[in-house]
Amino acid sequence: MQQHLQWWRDFVDWQQQGQTVVLVTVIRADGSTPREVGASMLLALDQQQQIQQSDTIGGGHLEYQAIDLAKAMLVGQDTRQRWIERFNLSARLGQCCGGVMWLLFEKIEPDANQQLLECHKAWQNGQQVLRQVTDQQGSVWMISDHSSQGLVSAFQTNDPHSKHSHQNNQHQSNSLHVSSDWQWQQQIMPYRMKVMIFGAGHVGEAIVRCLLPIGVQITWVDTRDDIFAEDLQDQVHCISTDLPEAELQHFDRSGAVLILTHDHQLDLQLCFAALQSVTQAFAFVGMIGSKSKRAIFEKRMQQRGYQQAQLNHLVCPIGIEGIHSKQPAVIAVAVVAQLLQVFAQHS
Structure with missing residues (x-):
């Protein structure tokens, strides 16, 4: 069943309002995890420098740590624009799920992006939207004119030491070696209900x-x-x-x-x-x-x-x-x- 994409709706609104945001996305999930690949959480600061949150990546200690890391990006303590962090839910966070999750953190400055607005309008009219992220270029939004055939998201790295390519496989257990030459793709599907x-x-x-x-x-x-x-x-x-x-x-x-x-x-x-x-x-x-x-x-x-x-x-x-x-x-x-x-x- 299609998940509710509140983060996507709020992302467009917050961008138009001139807010800097951090988008946190599950790009890989091995074993038992609280959310699936492609789940996203959007964070920003209000006028009192308190966190505004839209959507969830699963709650618990995982989400608390992710929010702390995102807040450090928003206030300038962490100057990275986008990076990937691995979370062992049992060893690192003490959660009973027992799985492992990789989260992509992206700091996105406000931008009057006409392409983004066109994509959001197309999505509201029942079309699919493709978001592609690379380490160097950040997010690119485009209207998808073909079926994804069930593909919700995909992560690929061109690291010569890694043969791993992940496509919405929650049971893959190989280690992920992230180089500076990686890309992330996410299909934002229209509501089916x-x-x-x-x-x-x-x-x-x-x-x-x-x-x-x-x-x-x-x-x-x-x-x-x-x-x-x-x-x-x-x-x-x-x-x-x-x-x-x-x-x-x-x-x-x-x-x-x-x-x-x-x-x-x-x-x-x-x-x-x-x-x-x-x-x-x-x-x-x-x-x-x-x-x-x-x-x-x-x-x-x-x-x-x-x-x-x-x-x-x-x-x-x-x-x-x-x-x-x-x-x-x-x-x-x-x-x-x-x-x-x-x-x-x-x-």
């Missing part, structure tokens, strides 16, 4: 807030103007329309549909549209409501000619079993857990 939510009431808003931290492309639809939470509008594609069911025609069939509106008749119209006969069904169609609401809707849809196979795609009530609270935040947790199960099966 897509959810279209109909209804911007309390439950819809709670689900959006629950989905955002895990990295989901969200389309939020409602018939009412000025209903969307103001602080979420920059993070979510919000659509106010008199014909919400028409939005389903443009939505990716590999995505999930949630029907949570304030109007039962509108819920029914959306069910008609989401379950209509097509070549490929949506990965998930869920509607908030009781078993009796589902029974009434099924009867109405059968009268319209919908077959049982189509009706079986409708999930109502929504949320994993065993959670009965009607609090919006609790419903959101139950529904998002259910969606994670669905996307895990389709990944």
